[in-house]
Amino acid sequence: MNKTVMSKKELLELYHKMLLIRRFEEKAGQLYGMGHIGGFCHLYIGQEAVVVGIDAIKEKGDQNITSYRDHGHMLACGMDPKMVMAELTGRFTGYSKGKGGSMHMFSKSEGFYGGHGIVGAQVPIGAGIAFANKYKKNSRVCFTYFGEGAANQGQVYEAFNMASLWKLPVVFVIENNQYAMGTSMVRASSTEEMFARGLAFNIPGKAVNGMNVLDVAKEAAHAADHCRAGEGPFILEMKTYRYRGHSMSDPAKYRTREEVQKVREEKDPIDMLRSILIEKHKISEKQFKATDAEIKAIVTEASDFALNSPEPDIEELWTDVYAG
């Protein structure tokens, strides 16, 4: 399989998706500030290339699962921005009828298994989805995302061991955005090479420039091929960066404004793809403006839909505790 040489149309789709995530998250931040979104809200701004690049090479039926920083993953895999925003605002029209919120959203039809609020818990669960793929012999791959902070949780290595032992079709995607809440990686990890964390379990790994969507897609395709060939798990360390705080309530005093500004100016994943589109495919400013307008309309529609949707009926308190 080689999906990594992309046409202009495909590149424009990647650009569109990354920009959608960026604008959607900016709107979510705004709605949070206005009190429409409550609780914890972890924005994905800066990391867009990771999920968009991986989604570009996924095959139909492949699954993904991640932590609480999940809005980007949902938009990338094709979930409806209106329903995501409705969930963020606690409305009945949201993916979880308003009962999950920002950190707990799911779409079985799109193969999105959440949305998990406990750091690292999604890693063995993702390995379990891959286990089910193997059990059902369906040649699907589960992309299991977690941060470099979660990579210090013990259950991650329990999952690594079983995934390798049983050759489960799972790609472990470590989104290394360099800060686990307020603690930089060098203050929390004995090594900086996250991609090598699986070596003790015989799991190959690779570090990837997670700010370049094309690099992401290329390496993800390679990792998925490895899984589909029955070779077991693969680790991709996506070197990325989040521009915003850990959550909305994080003033981000643990790093300088200059550090963030430098990444934004020099490594921004959307700007990078935009440059390629201008240089190689001669996309005009007018075309970019049209894309901007289109995305703005989608985000506005999502926001309007959410804010005009009803809260769940009080009877919903008692539903879905148990499946029928």
Added chain:
Amino acid sequence: MKTEILMPSLSPTMEEGSLAKWYVSPGDKVKPGDIIADIETDKALMEYESIEEGTIVELIVKEGTENIKVNSLIAIIETEGAEEINIRKVDDIKKIEPVSIDNNEQVLSEEGNLDNVDKNFEDNKMLNNETIENQVVNELTVREAINSAIAEEMRLDNDVFLMGEEVGEYQGAYKVSQGLLEEFGSERVIDTPITEHGFTGLAVGAAFTGIRPIVEFMTFNFAMQALDQIINSAAKTNYMSGGQINCPIVFRGPNGAAARVAAQHSQDFASLYASIPGLKVIQPFSAEDAKGLLKSAIRENNPVIFLENEILYGKSFPVNIASEQIIPIGKAKTISTGQDVTIISYGIGMVHTLEADMKLKELGISAEIIDLRTIRPIDFDTIIQSVKKTNRCVTVEESFPVCSVGSYIGSQIMIRAFDYLDAPVLNCTGKDVPMPYAENLEKAALITPDEIVFSVKQVLYKD
């Protein structure tokens, strides 16, 4: 001198075993460490090594003999030494009392107690409308009942599989999964590494996709490592996903005090799990309930905590249900009807309760005994109906007293049947201490039938 070779105890709860094979004959010389016999229990086959150096004089017990009590004489060895000791006569073997290492001996060594259970079952078959005509009643141990429930459900549904530590090649740490690997293969009977948090999370992920794992914890003490995945992932995802992703999974294994394994291995987790919305919690007592309820649990579309008991595994009960039958989750069972007091218990608490009931009968006290079977959801209809009749209630469980199942039942009876109560509801529980190791302290920490009798007398205002 002649030295006795005695039937060894090979596990904390072993009371008797079989002599599967002799490796020595009279006249053979043995050294310490030489294997002299294979000893088999319902849990395991173990090699028995000599600790003496000498010559085998006589094999007292024949190869293939079953039900040999621990510490019975099985052979005589001539060792070097001056003094001749008394050797018990062969005829005495049957009279040798087992020196139980099990502090529940007062319960387990009294055959009459389980006879009483059987009698109650026979007497009350009609009581719970669970009898079907023309059924063959089999004697099954709880272990066999659980094994057959798993096997039958795995035959019915290819999506059902078993995973856990030592469930496959070892045939189960407590032999519950015996034979399943042979029948279903290693794709469906999966030996896991020692990695509770990890394999629990993995099984939950598999269940999210719709296949149906049965996760065996070697004991529920080890499930503490996996509590986050059980509570935060398995129990809550159906709700958090607005009903999109359910988790059809059974977590099962021995729970509660075994014998002399001390604080970290002796505790009943029923009330802990029962407080979590999204979980269902079962703790069966009889083999029939273990089978019928486990089958229900495997077919259930929600996570089920299925709490077994090591001491009950080897106990036999009449099993009165056909292979296609299930027992519904959430229904208590009235074991015997009575007028004076309602006693509510579950799991191994029923052993103490039934023994107490015999003593109560001698005192002329008529107790209505309810086996909860399911701890979440609790069958309050049955409880309240009974209490409205007897006006008195005692709860019995082996767990800690604070926020116990009994304390919740007591509060609900107060709310729902206050005007019917003639006495406060009393809770018989384990003591509010970590389980001690010393035999006498362990016995003191557990509930006893006498404590139940005492509580019943209290609610009846009798001396």
